[in-house]
Amino acid sequence: MDNDKITPTIQSSLRHILKMPKECYGASGVVVNGRRIKSLVFTTDVAIIRNCDADAVFAVYPFTPQQAISEALVRYSYIPVFCGVGGGTTKGIRTVGLARDVECQGAMGVVLNAPITNLNLLAVAKAVDIPVIITVVNEETDIAQRLASGASILNVAGGPNTANIVRKIRKDFPDVPIIASGGNTGELIKKTIDAGANAITYTPPSTAELFKSMMQRYREQ
Numbered sequence: 001m002d003n004d005k006i007t008p009t010i011q012s013s014l015r016h017i018l019k020m021p022k023e024c025y026g027a028s029g030v031v032v033n034g035r036r037i038k039s040l041v042f043t044t045d046v047a048i049i050r051n052c053d054a055d056a057v058f059a060v061y062p063f064t065p066q067q068a069i070s071e072a073l074v075r076y077s078y079i080p081v082f083c084g085v086g087g088g089t090t091k092g093i094r095t096v097g098l099a100r101d102v103e104c105q106g107a108m109g110v111v112l113n114a115p116i117t118n119l120n121l122l123a124v125a126k127a128v129d130i131p132v133i134i135t136v137v138n139e140e141t142d143i144a145q146r147l148a149s150g151a152s153i154l155n156v157a158g159g160p161n162t163a164n165i166v167r168k169i170r171k172d173f174p175d176v177p178i179i180a181s182g183g184n185t186g187e188l189i190k191k192t193i194d195a196g197a198n199a200i201t202y203t204p205p206s207t208a209e210l211f212k213s214m215m216q217r218y219r220e221q
Contacts, residue, residue: 179199
């Protein structure tokens with residue numbers, strides 16, 4: 001037996017670890033400050049963040065970004081956190097301030113929503129020394145201008161059309177780092193990676209969904 005191929009695994013007898021889909025490991029990954037990231041768990045649930053094997057956290061949520069939330073996520077996560085700092089409803093100087101705040105809190109990068117202007121994107125990029133991730137939701141996005149305005153990583157979130165958007169971007173920009181939503185099946189994740197995504201964001205089951213199966217087992221005992 002080749003000992004080089006053996007990966008020792010240590011597992012707590014009490015902690016149940018939520019595993020990312022194995023297809024995520026087929027991605028090349030994006031190396032940020034020496035750390036290779038292939039899978040990002042898309043959640044702000046600290047319990048899930050503390051009990052999953054993702055490489056990083058993708059902390060974007062449908063409310064205006066708040067420093068108290070980003071501080072808690074960065075503090076209690078043992079893996080890097082990429083924090084959403086607006087770009088849609090929240091924009092302008094406030095977005096710049098939020099980006100600087102999460103950098104000081106220890107975030108690995110900031111995530112901006114698709115509606116942000118190139119001028120606002122540039123202001124954020126000049127204000128922080130961590131990667132700025134811009135969200136792309138359709139094929140009409142001017143990728144060259146986004147990159148020229150300071151985006152260092154693309155986050156493709158095009159729903160069912162995500163793989164097609166990734167494929168188009170990869171054809172025109174062979175070296176740009178791409179994170180993409182992979183869907184909820186291994187087949188869709190592989191399709192997105194094959195299209196050119198370097199890393200995958202994965203939406204885990206909710207705490208309620210995870211608890212449901214556990215409670216069912218308790219009832220049957």
